[in-house]
Amino acid sequence: MHVTYSPEGIYLGAIGLWLDPRRSQPAAWLSHAHFDHARGSHGTAIGTPDTLEIYALRAGEAAVAHTRMQPLPYGESIECNGARLTSLPAAHILGAAQLLVEHGNERLVYTGDIKLRPPLCGAITRVEPCHHLIMECTFGLPIFHFLSKEEATARIVRFARECFDEGDTPAFLGYALGRGQEIAHVLASHGIATTIHGAISRYFPWYQRAGYGFGDWRPYQRDEAAVTGDTPRAMVTVPSFRATLQASTRRIRIAYVSGWASMDNARARTGAEELIPYSDHGGFHELLDLVQQSGVTKVDAVHGFTDTFARILAQRGVDAHAPSAFGERGSDEEAAD
C-alpha cells in the first residue's frame, strides 16, 4: 500500500486514513493520547477507548464536538474502505496501540510509540507478522537500553526508602501522562504514601479503571515542600516542577525516571541525584527485535533518530527508509520519554 509522508502526517490514500496526523483530517487513527500523536479536530477518530477518552479530555470539548469517535479495543477489527484495521497493544502509555492494516494481500503495521518490554501499567506488546512496518525509533541509537519493569520498580522503591531512612523527601520526576501514573502505582503497591501533582492525578481514573491502584495519595499543595512531621510521603511530579523542589527549604532529593536518564547530561539538566533509565519507548535492541520478529522486509522509520536507524537497518539487509518529513527528533519531551 502506498504511504504518503508530508508535514501534515502519514496518509494511507487507498483507504483515506491518516495515522496520528498533525492537523485536523476527515479520518484519523490515533495511536495514543500524547500530544504529538493525538491532536486536531478530526471528522472520525479511531483509537482504543482509553486513547479516545483521554484525547477528548486533552483536546477540549470544542475541539471534538463534531468528531465521530470510533473505539477499537485491542484485538478487535473494523472494516475501513476495503481494508481491515486491527488494534494491537504497544506497551507505551495506557491505551497505546499499533494498527494492523490488511489490504488485499498486504499487511502493514504502524507502531505509534512502542516498546517490547512489559510495561509497568498496561498491556504487553503483540508483534504481528507483516510486510511493511512504519515504526518509531525515538531511541534508535545503540547507546540506548533501558531497565526492565522489575529493575525499574526496585530502583524506585529503594530510592524512596533510602530517602525516608535519612529523613529526606524523595521526589520523582516523570511526564504527566504515562510515567507519572506508573511511578505513583509502583510506590503505592509497595505501601509508600505519595503526594501527586495535579497534572498527573488528572489521569488516575483511566488507570484505576484498568486496575492500577494509587493507595494513600493526596494532591500536591503549594506549601507541601514546607510541611514536616507528617506521614513520610514521596512526591511524584512533572519535570517542569524541579525549580520549585530545588527552592524548597525541605530536604528534597530528586529522582528522574526517563529514557533520557541514560544520557550523560541528565543529571545537570534535571538536578536529579538518582537517574533511573526507564522508558515507555523501546531501546535500540528492542527496536531491532521488533523488526526481526515481525519478519518485515520494508521499514519506514518515523519519529526519533530516523536517518541513523534506517541506515543501520539497511546495513542488515532491510529495505529501510527515513521519510524526510519525519527526520527530526520530537520536540515534545513528553512524547520522547
Ligand SMILES: [Zn+2]
Ligand atoms: Zn508517546
